[in-house]
Amino acid sequence: MRADPQVARFAVLQDAAEALLDELAERYMVDRRESKESLGAADALVRLERLMPRTPAAAPLAIAFTETPGIALRLGRWWVETLPGCSCAVCDEDPVQLVELLRLQAAALVEGGLWERVRRGVGGSWYESRLIGVGINARREGPLTREDSREARRSGFAAPVQWAPWPARPLKETSGPEEG
Known part of the structure; x- marks a missing residue:
């Protein structure tokens, strides 16, 4: 095919x-x-x-x-x-x-441009995400199940979470001339 x-x-x-x-x-x-x-x-x-x-x-x-x-x-x-x-x-x-x-x-x-949180309302809970960086500024949201909402709050998402930048690997050291 x-x-x-x-x-x-x-x-x-x-x-x-x-x-x-x-x-x-x-x-x-x-x-x-x-x-x-x-x-x-x-x-x-x-x-x-x-x-x-x-x-x-x-x-x-x-x-x-x-x-x-x-x-x-x-x-x-x-x-x-x-x-x-x-x-x-x-x-x-x-x-x-x-x-x-x-x-x-x-x-x-x-670069640390993702922000997420859980919002609670009369009709239930929903997530909110923002992604901000060079060339992008976007927002998303959607409903959460009760289980997902509880688990997210237990994981610290009741307050907004701004994710940290990723840790860079150390630069590889170049060795100088060998002493001898």
Whole structure:
């Protein structure tokens, strides 16, 4: 079975995500973990790569490699970006622009530009996220289940949380001439 060329053009997203994960793992003090997980109850297992900063004050980054081919980017606790949002010819998303969005969002995260909190209201609780960085200033919110809301408050999200910048790896020292 041949891949649909309209959909296959998004394979560049997965290549860019792989390169981004490699760059971030080399540049920052993070642990890299790979697993197979389902993105939803009825979804198939997909490869998921996580970068966990070695300080709990910095937010994790995760990338799921979907069958589209595409990716699902998760920053911190609630920020999720599915790229492409739609792979049909009518929507005609530009893979180059999607790669740029992936890099913009990751850069804002590692610089400490993600802010998250839980808000309580009469109708229930919801999350609120903001991502601010060079070239991006975006906001998201959505409902939380009672269980998710309780767990989030126990984890310190009752007050706004601004995630810290990722810790950079120390520069490699260059050795001088050998003494002898």
